[in-house]
Amino acid sequence: MTLLSSLDFSLPLQNPVIIFSLVLFIILFAPIIFNKIKVPHIIGLIVAGVIVGPYGLNLLKRDSSIVLFGTVGLLYIMFLAGLEIDLAEFKKNRKRILVFGLLTFIFPLVFGSLASYYILGYGFLSSLLLASMFSTHTLVSYPIASKYGVIRNRAVSMTVGGTMITDILALLILAGIAGMTKEDVSSAFWVQLGVSTLIFVAIVFAVFPIVIRWFFKRFDDSISQYIFVLAMVFLASFLAEAAGIEAIIGAFFSGLVLNKFVPHSSPLMNRIDFVGNALFIPFFLISVGMLVDVTVLVKGWGALKVAGVILVVALATKYLAAWLTQRIFKLTKTEGTMIFGLSSSHAAATLAIILVGYNIITGETASGEPIRLLNEDVLNGTILLILVSCGVSSFVVEGASKKLALDQDQEETNTANEQVNEKILVSLAYPDMVTQLVDFGIMLKSKKNDTSIYGLNVIDDEIAASQHTGTSKKIIAKAIAHAAASENSIIPITRYDSSISNGIVYTIKEHSIGDIVIGMHKKADQHTFLGTKAENIIKKIYETIYIYKPTQPLNTFKRIVVAMPPNAETEPGFLHWLKKLMMIAKEAGIPVNFYGTLATNDAVLKVIERSIGVIKVKFTEFSNWDDFLIFSRELKLNDLFIIVSSRKGHDSYVSQMNKLPYYLSNYFVEQSLIVLYPKQLEAGINMGNIEQADSHLIETITEQFGVIGKAGRFVRGLFKSK
Template sequence: MTSMLLLDLSLPLKNPVIIFSLVLFIILFAPILFNRIKVPHIIGLIISGMIVGPYGLNLLSRDSSIVLFGTVGLLYIMFLAGLEIDLAEFRKNRNKIIVFGLLTFLLPLISGTLASYYILGYGFLSSLLLASMFSTHTLVSYPIASKYGVTRNRAINMTVGGTMITDILALLILAGVAGMSKGDVSPAFWFRLGFSFIVFVAVVLFVFPVICRWFFKRFDDSISQYIFVLAMVFLASFLAELAGVEAIIGAFFSGLVLNRFVPHSSPLNNRIDFVGNALFIPFFLISVGMLVDISVLVKGWGALRVAGVILVIALASKYVAAWITQKVFRLTSDEGLMIFGLSSSHAAATLAIILVGYNIIVGETALGEPIRLLDEDVLNGTIVLILVSCGVSSFVVERASKKLALLQEEQAPEDSDALTDEKILVSLSYPDMVADMVDFGIMLKAKRRSIPLYGLHIVTDEDQKHDSASHGKKILNKAVDHASSSENILVPLTRYDTNISNGITYSIKEQNITDVIIGLHQETDHKTFLGPKVENIVKRIFETIYIYKPAQPFNTLTRIVVAVPPAASNEPGFLHWLGKLVSLAKSNTMPIHFYAPAQIIKEIKSIVTRKAGSVEAHFTAFAEWDDFLIFSRELRIDDLFVIVCARKGSASYLPQLERLPYYLSNYFQEQSLILIYPKQLESGINMSDIEQADSTLIETLSEKLGSLSTAAKYLRRMLGDK
């Protein structure tokens, strides 16, 4: 009873337990309630912040804790925007991004300056600063586009890139106006600002990747990796502030750098999305709602007049910029709508500019009251703009995302029907390779959740004698847990058989597997490179086989190098393995370099150009497989070396392939490798080749037949005696 009396329940609430509980319940129930009335959940969280904030029921004050979590949420949004952007598409559309960025900055700036100067009657510096606020936008509705899976659309890439341009230019204007109002602007001021910004960009783009690659190569603990990612995001944000620009610029650049190190289908990416969307981003939206004071609309015509001009200029100028961009670059109407929706919301940079202008004192009245660069009417009008623009943005992006998602499904690859028949099996034998093998299997799925993924462990007669079945169960449990951490389902299979190759072979046939992943342990030499078990599987199975040797984590690799033999396009599985490699390169934002004969390059180039689009592909003529060791000079330690092999008797088989174990075990020991055996039709290999390739099997059959023949002679002799 005493403890109940000691609780302080006065408003606003001060008990941290009650505060955090209230915020969590808002995050939980607000989206559910507002989705039922067809209102985007983002608006629900903002309105909830209005209700519980200091201008509503006053349940919560916008204290340092709310500001802290809100700032983290804003930086998280900008980080996710950089993390999810398609870098190849970004580079491909960089000219369009620059044009859109300048359009969506200059149109609001010019129209806003004129309206503020001539309609609202503010001075030139005040009008310029107010107009720069119109030019910026915050990607408040980006999580909606992410939810619908359309974040790699060109319109979204253009808008995200344009956001950086507008925010940088607007913040430069803010720095200039603030300096001019204080008389601090000089050539030295601009030189310091420009130099510090260039140093910041150089450090983030060139030093951060070295640190990230070093860390991910040495630490595979999931918690450590997530903490490291967050630390890099906030370090980049801090460096941006040191350089004289906003922290959101640093968060975005950190996302661009980490884009390569966080595969989109990885458990790490799933954790980043989960924590951000479950906690930090909702906190930011609630904190934005707590800023909104609806009562300003009834405090006089001044606030209403300013709010009306701000709303009309901000929304109209952004719409015109999006419409011009759509027409100039021949985008669809839905893409134009998406650009307007994402670029119309104002929150973070807008509020930062207005608060700085509000706090700048340029003089005093006759009564001694301060004259501010931007007055209270502008501050109140900006709060209204934040609420209305976030609402408009959410509804527009929701509508555009639905249409783009439907269009994306309709424009799926032509062979998508065949993909539904795909089944991927991962053979799990080595505990230290489970995570790498499962991750590779998930990447082969290419985000198609309908493709089943199986994990297989074989228990032989010898294993049963040593009670190794429990060891296999631990391996499968580890694989299932790892797959589930990235929201993928792995079906565990345990098979008891006389030997491993038989177990894998019959499991593949029983489950109708189309793609088989087998691990190549790093302690092999040229005599036992594949081993008799794997060689037996390659000879007996005609589906696509990937033999994988992960020398380092996949997310630390920088390039895919593919060696393709002559006549590879004559194989039945040519299009299948090519599509998988292109998808692998695209999902991991890696360039892919093909070494192949000129005719094969021509065919590969036409397919890659038609189906991949934004994948960065390079081609080098290579046909002399006797000179295979040239790859030891071409390859870097962070390259993934893919060799397209062939079974004996197949269309693309080369005698030089017999030397691969020697080359790979002696000259490429530290290289990450994938050996691909393309799908083969069983009738595509003649019987004489099979007999020559599988002499062990023929000898075994001969021995059995010889034994039967001896038994038959013995029986005939006994019957003859009778």
């Protein structure tokens, strides 16, 4: 038993249990305290780091454990930036990203070099290295933008992309100057750096996707998937360092690669966000605060002068770059403010450059003191810059995020033209398909509307026994737990009925369900491909039905292929299913290939052009459903095949659809597919019938009024004659 008197309470604290407990209490209470006084929680964590650090109360030493967790937190921020970014929007804005990246690098570099050379009196190499530090920035305030849900705004995407450009260029300058001081920079050095960088990029973007897809196909355990994701992030970071570039570049690139494999509404994404924001990122912010030495303010005018020049030049040039970017690309004022806020904070790369410069010895004084490339005044001024710039960044991003979030909500409200309260029903019959069906149901969930997801399991009461009831409870419990892992909820329904299909039909009608997800039964063949239950539902229900056969997880698809019948655009449910499909493609970040007639493809294109957001689409003319087997040659194993079908007697129904069970059960056995039945009017009442009925009604009324008119004229004639 350990006595209290035997515990070591000397400062800085040495007991790992006490140290970790103190850090956790800081992570818990610092944001709460600072939020009450309207200060961003990030500032609270940095200030807490200042207070407990070696230059404050000296409660904690910035030892290897703090450095380790701080490094993990920094890499985690860069990884999240790549993971959460909208890839389609990122590609769309690549020219803007390049322009902003160059502006936010060149302005600080030029003005910083001039200020360092002429105002501070440093030499050329010292001025250039110090100015390159001004050019870098760290996305310290990115978690604030993430909290407000504006990370997919173009301003955020531009800043994240610009961060990569400016940090790479600044670190290249650092490598060159470090080599020049050692007199070993030659053309071979730059060739080696270029080749190693190309090899690194090739491994991350060509090899990593193959490994990631293989793993996700074979392992669905949540813990294993999370550990695997972290392993890939830090492997990419290590490979970046091995290639001679900064580890944060590797973390960001790994996020870009994993972007397609981690849907934003998935349980895995929820775990990634939770662990990062609860532990790793706060550790990084506390470690940044522990670097700050507030005593530089009383160490003489030299340190204050350097700190003042560093602060003014660093913030002013970043503001100038953001303002020019806003004017050049006609962004809103709030977006320009967001760019400045995210790009104004200095931390990781800044500190790395300064520490390298501080440790480079260029000579000795007469008394034997080392002459450093960057002296102690620069080091202290930079540490002060970290504190002030992170504070400015946090306040600015907080304000801009609030405005962008309000604008985004208003825009979504104005553009939303679907029902306010959507209801999705997921029919759960097979235990091994529960997670795939629930994932698909969540993907259908609209972010704009109030959407309810129902999980239904129907028990045939004629054969119901205790084992069937137990299986039903396990299925429902599994669905609820899986949805909860992604912070979604499922409304469970267990129903006893003499017919399973009738149980599903009556549940749909009772709850006014709009979208129905049904798993394709396991013993599908050419005679009973959809199954008698699904066929009965299709006959009795005219809402949108998705009959899903998953052979691999949703996040491992490379492409969606959609086969559309002629006149698909004339069906009442056309706009609804198309918007749902676009939402899934955007969420998963995968392209869509549409196969349809010229008229149908044109209608799809017009809808996509009017929609908010960007997805990569391709159109191929296809109208001969007798030649349906061309898809067996076009489709690849990692494609999701969606067949837009139709109920008999409606505009888009073609007789060749009767052959679909034969084709799909014989030639598409290993293919993941969805047979989609769009929302339609009651049986036999299609748009053509309505138009004909309206025309007939108008003709009848006209004829009746014509008869009445003739009778009236005859009566009036009789009265006149009298």
